[in-house]
Amino acid sequence: MLQRTLAVESPSMETLLQTCLSGLRGDAIVATVGILVAVALAGVTALALRWTVFRRRRDVTPGSLHARALTVWAGALAVMLAVALTVDMGYYLYNGHHLDFVFFEYVDDLLGQLHDKRGEQAVGQTAAEIGEQQRWGMQLIKLYLYEGTAILLWYAAFARYLAPLLSRWRAAYPIVTAFALMVLVVGATAGFHPKGPYAVRLAPISSSAYYTLAQNPVLYAIEALRAMLQSRFKESSRMRAGRGLDDDWFAIGGAEHDLEAGRQSTERISMSVKEALTIARSLIGPEHAYPFPRYPLVRKNAEASDGHAARHVNVLLVFVEALDRRYVGRTITLSGCSDPVTVAAFLRDPCSNIRLTPFLDRLKADSVYFENFFSNGAQTTRGLLATFCSYYPRRGPSAMKTRYVHDFLCLPSLLRNAGYRTEMVISTQRDIDRLHLFMSRNGLDELFDESDFPPGTPRIGSGSSIGKPDGVLFDMVRTRLMTLQTSGRPFFLSTKTITMHHPFAVPGDHPEVLALKSEPDGYLAALRYFDLEFERFFTDALREGLLKDTVVFILGDHGRHEPVGKTDVEKEAGHFLTPLFVWMPDSLRTGEGYRPRTVSAVVSQVDIAPTILAMNGLTPKISPFLGRNVSCLLAGICLQHNFAYMISPYGDELIGLADAQGLLLYSLRKGTVYQTDLELKGPVTRRTPSDPDVAAKYRRLQALYLGSNVVLDRNRIWSWKDLGPLL
Numbered sequence: 001m002l003q004r005t006l007a008v009e010s011p012s013m014e015t016l017l018q019t020c021l022s023g024l025r026g027d028a029i030v031a032t033v034g035i036l037v038a039v040a041l042a043g044v045t046a047l048a049l050r051w052t053v054f055r056r057r058r059d060v061t062p063g064s065l066h067a068r069a070l071t072v073w074a075g076a077l078a079v080m081l082a083v084a085l086t087v088d089m090g091y092y093l094y095n096g097h098h099l100d101f102v103f104f105e106y107v108d109d110l111l112g113q114l115h116d117k118r119g120e121q122a123v124g125q126t127a128a129e130i131g132e133q134q135r136w137g138m139q140l141i142k143l144y145l146y147e148g149t150a151i152l153l154w155y156a157a158f159a160r161y162l163a164p165l166l167s168r169w170r171a172a173y174p175i176v177t178a179f180a181l182m183v184l185v186v187g188a189t190a191g192f193h194p195k196g197p198y199a200v201r202l203a204p205i206s207s208s209a210y211y212t213l214a215q216n217p218v219l220y221a222i223e224a225l226r227a228m229l230q231s232r233f234k235e236s237s238r239m240r241a242g243r244g245l246d247d248d249w250f251a252i253g254g255a256e257h258d259l260e261a262g263r264q265s266t267e268r269i270s271m272s273v274k275e276a277l278t279i280a281r282s283l284i285g286p287e288h289a290y291p292f293p294r295y296p297l298v299r300k301n302a303e304a305s306d307g308h309a310a311r312h313v314n315v316l317l318v319f320v321e322a323l324d325r326r327y328v329g330r331t332i333t334l335s336g337c338s339d340p341v342t343v344a345a346f347l348r349d350p351c352s353n354i355r356l357t358p359f360l361d362r363l364k365a366d367s368v369y370f371e372n373f374f375s376n377g378a379q380t381t382r383g384l385l386a387t388f389c390s391y392y393p394r395r396g397p398s399a400m401k402t403r404y405v406h407d408f409l410c411l412p413s414l415l416r417n418a419g420y421r422t423e424m425v426i427s428t429q430r431d432i433d434r435l436h437l438f439m440s441r442n443g444l445d446e447l448f449d450e451s452d453f454p455p456g457t458p459r460i461g462s463g464s465s466i467g468k469p470d471g472v473l474f475d476m477v478r479t480r481l482m483t484l485q486t487s488g489r490p491f492f493l494s495t496k497t498i499t500m501h502h503p504f505a506v507p508g509d510h511p512e513v514l515a516l517k518s519e520p521d522g523y524l525a526a527l528r529y530f531d532l533e534f535e536r537f538f539t540d541a542l543r544e545g546l547l548k549d550t551v552v553f554i555l556g557d558h559g560r561h562e563p564v565g566k567t568d569v570e571k572e573a574g575h576f577l578t579p580l581f582v583w584m585p586d587s588l589r590t591g592e593g594y595r596p597r598t599v600s601a602v603v604s605q606v607d608i609a610p611t612i613l614a615m616n617g618l619t620p621k622i623s624p625f626l627g628r629n630v631s632c633l634l635a636g637i638c639l640q641h642n643f644a645y646m647i648s649p650y651g652d653e654l655i656g657l658a659d660a661q662g663l664l665l666y667s668l669r670k671g672t673v674y675q676t677d678l679e680l681k682g683p684v685t686r687r688t689p690s691d692p693d694v695a696a697k698y699r700r701l702q703a704l705y706l707g708s709n710v711v712l713d714r715n716r717i718w719s720w721k722d723l724g725p726l727l
Contacts, residue, residue: 009209019214022203025191026216032188042070088217099221201431204451279703297624304621312490312616314550319496323556325579354512356527359535370580374604375558378575378648381433383557386605390625392708404438409718411609412443421491428467460505469507470499474537481546500526554581570680576646594634604644620727624717645704657701
């Protein structure tokens with residue numbers, strides 16, 4: 001495996017040392033836990049045999065039975081580990097990855113042949129792989145040779161040196177020796193790190209290839225198996241409820257109300273995958289050809305360019321955690337106004353109104369602001385997938401966490417191929433939601449996480465939102481901008497904040513932030529804090545020339561996590577309401593290509609990647625992008641018929657379709673259709689899918705949901721092997 005990885009990428013000495021250290025930690029954990037399991041199983045076996053088979057024999061002691069049982073169980077576990085390592089080696093040679101979620105789904109397909117035909121393709125592929133002995137035969141011999149040699153050397157060294165030494169120590173210092181062995185076992189079980197196995201996952205290795213190499217195959221496989229079983233259980237539950245995916249058909253249904261009669265109906269609306277893909281293609285790009293049956297959403301782009309633009313502009317993409325457009329421009333009257341003592345320490349006038357986003361409000365006037373922008377998902381990983389890869393989030397566990405080894409065509413990959421330096425700065429740990437692994441596999445040159453910040457910088461938050469505050473994050477972004485601007489290469493830099501994530505651990509001593517901290521809604525103080533820190537960063541970067549030739553995109557990864565609104569529908573659909581600002585420096589405001597104003601057209605996260613590529617003359621000849629190039633909206637009125645698809649894992653599990661006529665939502669749990677306006681401020685009307693007023697739009701919503709989920713789960717979005725040369 002090391003030889004294969006070295007052929008792909010030459011590591012620095014630091015990367016190689018981190019890889020070896022993390023690998024040794026993982027090996028220590030697996031080996032020690034394996035020994036403890038064997039000892040425990042041997043003890044249970046010895047007791048069972050002593051009180052059954054050998055109950056009347058005095059010459060057979062529990063100690064001798066335990067020794068024999070330990071030999072058997074240790075041998076059995078060794079064989080199991082050897083099989084696991086053998087399979088892992090073959091899989092690693094096949095795709096450069098350890099046994100992951102996709103592998104166990106593949107095994108599930110193999111087992112599926114026992115009761116249906118799902119496993120035929122998997123069986124054929126497995127037989128073909130096994131038949132190519134020249135590919136894996138020598139590798140297998142090398143594996144067993146290396147492992148056998150290592151075991152023999154260890155056994156010889158133990159028998160000759162360590163065993164006699166331990167015997168002498170045990171005779172001379174029995175208590176000290178026992179205590180030392182206990183400490184050694186405990187330490188090895190944790191991989192000699194306070195975070196235990198998690199330290200292996202958090203290995204600070206920027207290279208995707210060496211990060212993968214550092215992972216212990218057994219620990220990796222156990223986690224992947226757990227994720228697969230969890231996902232399979234959820235999908236099976238949905239199938240039994242009639243809301244799952246199948247090879248040939250799909251049904252959306254549930255308890256739908258007959259509005260006129262006041263009765264519930266069991267109406268079910270089915271759609272074949274073929275029909276869904278046909279409708280989806282007609283919506284995504286009716287003017288394009290779709291010439292690849294195996295990859296049904298890959299289309300030829302009529303506006304494809306050769307990449308020889310006059311100049312490639314830099315891109316700064318700022319994801320603001322849970323930035324909800326309902327709060328941009330809002331003014332808050334403090335709830336403690338009637339009791340001035342509560343805020344007198346913060347403000348001269350305790351009844352002052354506080355604007356939450358004064359800087360964003362000013363920036364809005366100097367940007368192209370999209371007032372009907374939607375996130376395609378309601379969680380960070382889903383929003384990042386949609387933005388970077390222009391593909392819809394799936395139902396169930398997010399693709400970034402469970403489908404990260406699938407082939408995607410993402411913005412960083414295309415920009416890197418065009419000569420860009422691609423980086424991302426986050427203030428949390430790199431392993432959260434498999435972000436590092438997914439992004440490094442899809443074109444990111446380097447990910448900077450909290451371990452890369454200067455020593456001594458504060459941490460805030462709890463759970464998955466533990467990390468550096470936004471002010472510290474923007475300092476790091478500024479540092480990266482300074483380096484990138486002097487590199488002479490165009491760059492793509494993205495970042496994501498965390499302070500506006502629950503529990504809203506807001507630092508700082510600004511009077512308005514302190515006053516807002518007394519409000520019951522912690523989001524308000526967090527938003528005001530972000531606006532202040534972003535203003536500081538932006539004005540400094542502009543003054544220092546760090547935004548030269550740089551287009552800045554500012555958006556939320558999704559709307560608020562918390563259900564906020566006057567109606568149940570607004571509380572659920574509010575997760576999708578986030579703004580988009582597109583700002584350019586004066587050096588790029590030439591000709592008719594950019595005019596600051598507010599745009600009313602419907603746009604969503606999947607439209608960002610095609611737009612950035614088009615702005616740089618880098619639109620690929622073919623792509624699976626589900627979004628559109630909306631760069632024409634930066635200067636004029638166009639694309640009034642654009643739409644946004646969205647899906648939420650929360651509550652009712654809404655899917656939705658927004659267009660110029662409004663928003664249509666469907667509850668996957670309740671089987672209910674809702675119709676409302678784009679701002680979620682108007683009345684909410686309940687409909688049935690067969691209602692003539694919404695039937696066609698509901699059908700389109702079905703098709704986008706079914707088509708995108710099936711193509712993603714079957715790994716038919718993209719193939720670098722089959723389609724990469726055609727870019």
